[in-house]
Amino acid sequence: MKISMVSEHASPLAALGGVDAGGQNVHVAALSSSLARRGHQVTVYTRRDDPSLPATVQVAPGLSVVHVDAGPAARIPKDELLPFMGELADGICAHWGNQTPDVVHAHFWMSGLAAIQAARRSGAATAIPVVQTFHALGAVKKRHQGAADTSPPARDWLEPWVGRTADWVIATCPDEVFELKALGISRSKISIAPCGVDLTLFPGTEQAETKPRAHRILSVGRLVPRKGVDLIIQALPLLAEAGFDDVELLIVGGSGDALTLEEDPEAQRLRALTKELGVEDKVTMRGQVPRDAMPGIFRSADAVVCAPWYEPFGIVPLEAMACGVPVVAAAVGGLRETVVDQKTGLHVPPRNPEAIADALAKLLADPASRVDMGKAGMRRARSRYSWDRIAADTEKAYRSVLAAGLSRQAGEGLEPLEGTAL
Numbered sequence: 001m002k003i004s005m006v007s008e009h010a011s012p013l014a015a016l017g018g019v020d021a022g023g024q025n026v027h028v029a030a031l032s033s034s035l036a037r038r039g040h041q042v043t044v045y046t047r048r049d050d051p052s053l054p055a056t057v058q059v060a061p062g063l064s065v066v067h068v069d070a071g072p073a074a075r076i077p078k079d080e081l082l083p084f085m086g087e088l089a090d091g092i093c094a095h096w097g098n099q100t101p102d103v104v105h106a107h108f109w110m111s112g113l114a115a116i117q118a119a120r121r122s123g124a125a126t127a128i129p130v131v132q133t134f135h136a137l138g139a140v141k142k143r144h145q146g147a148a149d150t151s152p153p154a155r156d157w158l159e160p161w162v163g164r165t166a167d168w169v170i171a172t173c174p175d176e177v178f179e180l181k182a183l184g185i186s187r188s189k190i191s192i193a194p195c196g197v198d199l200t201l202f203p204g205t206e207q208a209e210t211k212p213r214a215h216r217i218l219s220v221g222r223l224v225p226r227k228g229v230d231l232i233i234q235a236l237p238l239l240a241e242a243g244f245d246d247v248e249l250l251i252v253g254g255s256g257d258a259l260t261l262e263e264d265p266e267a268q269r270l271r272a273l274t275k276e277l278g279v280e281d282k283v284t285m286r287g288q289v290p291r292d293a294m295p296g297i298f299r300s301a302d303a304v305v306c307a308p309w310y311e312p313f314g315i316v317p318l319e320a321m322a323c324g325v326p327v328v329a330a331a332v333g334g335l336r337e338t339v340v341d342q343k344t345g346l347h348v349p350p351r352n353p354e355a356i357a358d359a360l361a362k363l364l365a366d367p368a369s370r371v372d373m374g375k376a377g378m379r380r381a382r383s384r385y386s387w388d389r390i391a392a393d394t395e396k397a398y399r400s401v402l403a404a405g406l407s408r409q410a411g412e413g414l415e416p417l418e419g420t421a422l
């Protein structure tokens, strides 16, 4: 199959851990590589955010990344990219020429707009099916972030429109299916394919990093408030009260975007909190860490804590599990599926430092159960979350959409959106 992936802000080639560079980048890179290994021709279209980027990068046999000119060739926060989606659609169309793909798979709602518009503008004789993965939903984000949500207001109606207009929607967990249905998207065109974990990289063969204290707790992710790193810091004094004082909390991830941790407001907020709670000597902030250094870091941890307010999926717990490390996970979104309570880690209620401290105390007190949970996590990651398996599920979705044949003619049902600059 000839497959076009559209990932407007999240390039599979970007460094990870910055504000807008995380799971989606990993997902698009790994899924595209696995599909290419299955013999498909995959092209990933992403926005050019640096003038020095080449037009096309051949990443592997059957896999290339195309940098499309759409808006200024500079880093722009993803929530400010909407005005450039029309240009992105035109760039994709131009690159297709008369070699249109069998399917176009969009990642994130804005990419969905570009993909739908590109399919409409392509002039292809047969309609190009559009498959959509949202990665995150505006309705959920707004519910949790309220006024702090920086999404453009038009997301409220454009995102459901993308879901209703796309030919197929791939959700990453059952919780997301529920949310999609609430947006008016028909269940009959939704399938589930979770995110995966790179089992060639994790657990890896490198030595575990040496830990500076008796116990190491690890947090990995973009440094944004909704990831709840502050909740883990708040758990540290409680953990000390429970008798676990010789503990390091290692925080991996940083703002990226050429900011140092000293300049990053979220890093500074967390630093101030460690001082306020008198735990600054227990907390190490490592900043952004390249991918290949991650396995050694995961393997050095006694437990990984994922304490987000909400989480559409969450690849970090899978990486921890693949490395044999138990996970303390807020019981939200995709984490409820990936982390099996009492088996591969412990669930805690969201936004609850006391529960995090209790769960960590349990794990730190019981090395045998840490080992058991680690092994169970490894088995689960290997048996259910390989990218090859997820690529096969994704391919199945593409084939169903192609087999169903599109009832509409090319371009039909994909009318331009009123009131947008598309």
Ligand code: UDP
Binding pocket: 016, 017, 018, 021, 022, 023, 024, 026, 220, 221, 222, 252, 253, 254, 287, 288, 289, 290, 291, 294, 313, 314, 315, 316, 317, 319
């Ligand atoms: N990550 C990384 N280096 C960092 C921070 C994060 O490689 O400094 C990776 C992490 O290992 C994971 C991804 O970024 O693969 C984060 O994905 P997740 O789905 O957990 O969170 P999201 O960013 O999608 O909210």
